[in-house]
Amino acid sequence: MDRKNLVIVGGGSTYTLGIVMSLIEEKANFPLKSITFYDIDAERQEKIAKAAAIMLEEHYPELEQFNYTTDKAAAFKNIDTAFIQIRTGGLAMRELDEQIPIKHGAIGQETSGAGGMAYGLRSIKDMTELIRDIRQYSKDAWILNYTNPAAIVGLALKREFPEDNRILNICDMPIAIMKSYADLLDKDVWELVPEYFGLNHFGWFSKILDEEGNDLTQELKGKIINGDFIPTDKEIANDESWIQTFRKARQMLIDFPExxxxxxLQYYLYPDDLAKKESPDNTRARQVINGREKRVHELCDHIVAQQTTKDIHVESDIHGVYMIRAAASLIFNLKETFIVMVENNGVIANLPNDALVEVPAMLTNNGPKAFAVGDIPTFYKGLIENQHASEKxxxxxxxxxxxxxxxxAMTLNRTIVHAPKAKAILDDLIEANKDYWPEFK
Structure with a gap:
């Protein structure tokens, strides 16, 4: 395999160290010549990059070059692939996205409901500019976007770049869920073959098979319903919010066992229950600021102070490995199957063709080749069409x-529904986002 050049856009993200460790573990499958970090926040990126440089020097001596920069030309020239993970407005705006709906008695969540709308509207402009900049310097690079909310961002990118078939919108949530499935079944996650349909953050596994084609679905459902269901991916396994989220998924399966x-889906099926538990003083953004962000930054400081990772435990994560293996399949034409977002065009036969659906697809050097799902039952069709209409x-x-x-859009969204509430939340979000959103008439 030829060694490739990768840029990670959003190099200052707290997820970047996990991606770097994943790149180290996956270097035989996705060999690299160079890695570059790009971010508009130089100080935040430098903290991550200095630690990453030590990790790479110790564990990836084959890598010829590692850089971090705020210069687009330096970052995007002659790359083979880009991983994009940006957060326009940072965690400060995320906290407002969550606090404002909570104040009005609705769910405050960064990718769902009103918070997802706010984040999505901020992301469109920056994502569009990023794609144009990358294409100016590397017209054939594969772009893997996992910027949230991926459904809104993906629809906008399809509108802006309808002929660009080297942009792939992808999310790690299905594989994180499958990691818990695999552990329940005493399997390796990569041995599982999922059948899945829906939109991003709005879908269902219809079957879980093994590599020999044995159907494990009923066994898995029984283990979840009759036992416990918790996250086992290392990044979220000890996070109380994620633990409660996975347990709510068990309740969803009990209520809707098909x-x-x-x-x-918890946010859309149980919005009133979840909204009652929300507090504007303890948003998920605040938990991240005081939790993962603090932990990752302290880890970086420790690595830099010691100038080694020998006595420091840095782990890869399923999020990073999933992106890397998907990129390898695209670049090296491995024809492996991943759950990704594609324009529907009949994949789910009874949904609109312009919907950006999330389904299994074979990833080739000509792009994703989605597997047909066929018709889906009325209940799921109705939910998906409502959500697609809101995002569109x-x-x-x-x-x-x-x-x-x-x-x-806000009134359609199942996390809000009540028209006066939708208007009140919207007006407050417009005021909060006046430096980021266009002026709405």
């Missing part, structure tokens, strides 16, 4: 600067 749900209206509102369409 298919195995994505954990994010958000993107249309952005380009048309339409207040009306945003209000419609």
């Amino acid at each position: 298919f195995l749900p994505n954990t994010y 209206l958000i993107v249309e509102a952005y380009y048309e600067k339409s207040y009306t369409k945003l209000q419609q």
Whole structure:
């Protein structure tokens, strides 16, 4: 395999160290010549990059070059692939995304409901500019985008770049859920073959098979319903919020036993229950600031102070490995199957063709080749069409600067529903995002 050049956009992310460790573990499958970090926040990126440089020097001596920069030309010239993980407005704006809906008695969550709309509207402009910049310097690079909310961002990118077939929108939540499935079944996660359908953060596993084609679905459902269901991916296994989220997925399966749900469906199926538990003084953003961000930054400081990782435990994560193996399949034409987002075009036969659906697809050097799902049952079709309509209206509102369409999108969303509540939340979010959003008429 030829060694490739990779840029990680959002190099200052607290997830970047895990990706670097994953790149080290996966170097035989995805050999690299160079790694570059790019971020607009030089100080935040430098903290991560200095620790990453020591990790790479010790564990990836084959790597010819590691750089970090805020210069687009230096970052994007002559790359083979880009991983994009940006957060426009940072964690400060995420906290407002969560606090404002909570104040009005709705769910405050960064990718779902009103918070997801706010984050998505901020992301569109920066993501569009990033793709244009990358294409200016590397017209054939594969771009793997996992910037949230991926459904809104993906619809906007499809609108902006309809002919660019080297942009792949991908999410790690299905594989994180499958990690828990694998541990329940005493299997390696990569031995499982999922059948899945839906939208990003809004889907269901219809079957879980093994590599020999044996159907493990009923056994898995029984283990979840009759036991406990908790996260086992190392990044989230000890996080109380994620523990409660996975246990809610067990309740979803009890209530709707036909298919195995994505954990994010809790926000849409039990919005009133979850909203009652929310506190504007203890948002998920605040938990991340005081938890993962603090922990990762302290780890970086420790690595830099010691100038070694020999007595420091840095782990890869399923998130990073999933992105890396997907990229390898695209670049080296491995034809492996991953759950990714693709334009529907009949994949789910009874959903709109323009929906950005999340389904298993074979990843080739000509892009994803999705496997047909066929018709889905009425209950799931109705839920998905409602969610797709809300997300489509958000993107249309952005380009048309339409207040009306945003209000419609918010009212459609199952986490809000009540029209006066939707308007009140929207007006507060507009004020909070006046430096990021277009002016809506």
